[in-house]
């Protein structure tokens with residue numbers, strides 16, 4: 039346990055934990071959830087299920103540095119995420135965290151290769167063609183992303199995140215646009231990455247079959263986050 043990070047009232051960060059969320063609550067027009075505690079460990083994949091509107095994306099945004107919770111703490115590395123300055127927050131988001139959004143934000147008007155090279159530019163890593171091949175987008179590299187199908191665009195956005203080599207990946211419905219076979223291929227890539235890089239994976243999905251492939255599953259229901267066995 040990190041000796042300097044202690045929240046006596048709630049969950050604590052343990053030795054293998056990459057991120058620890060403690061006592062999170064958040065509301066918009068109504069309360070979405072409260073008392074959410076979660077540890078994400080190295081090499082651990084976590085799936086969150088829940089009906090539309092239950093707050094899955096909101097929870098993902100809170101954990102991934104994008105949204106300060108109304109109540110609660112998120113600890114990453116040795117610091118409370120939302121108590122650090124904007125510059126540090128930007129560094130964590132750039133260097134350590136990869137976010138695959140529910141609607142992928144690719145640079146339209148640019149080729150697949152150009153979209154991927156942005157990650158290399160940010161991280162200083164070379165474009166890893168293994169990842170590109172595993173996601174079956176190697177034949178699209180010279181195409182403009184606007185010409186690709188929704189599923190292909192989704193895989194480009196996943197490749198772009200993985201090429202950054204993040205310590206933690208947050209993926210909001212990463213297989214939402216994909217057929218079952220391609221969805222499973224994408225899960226293979228995400229799960230392999232997590233194990234091989236001692237990273238953490240947090241995905242939101244509607245699909246129990248996809249959630250079942252993760253180490254641990256939770257459901258957002260009745261404003262709480264419950265552990266579920268599938």
Ligand SMILES: Nc1ncnc2c1ncn2[C@@H]1O[C@H](COP(=O)(O)OP(=O)(O)OP(=O)(O)O)[C@@H](O)[C@H]1O
Nearest residue numbers: 066067070088089090091092093094095096097140
């Ligand atoms: N920035 C915002 N401002 C106001 N309300 C918001 C905001 N973001 C989300 N909400 C509301 O909070 C609720 C939960 O939204 P959220 O996107 O977290 O749900 P979700 O579980 O991811 O749903 P889905 O499965 O449809 O993606 C919704 O009612 C949504 O309209």
Ligand SMILES: [Mg+2]
Nearest residue numbers: 094095140210
């Ligand atoms: Mg959502």
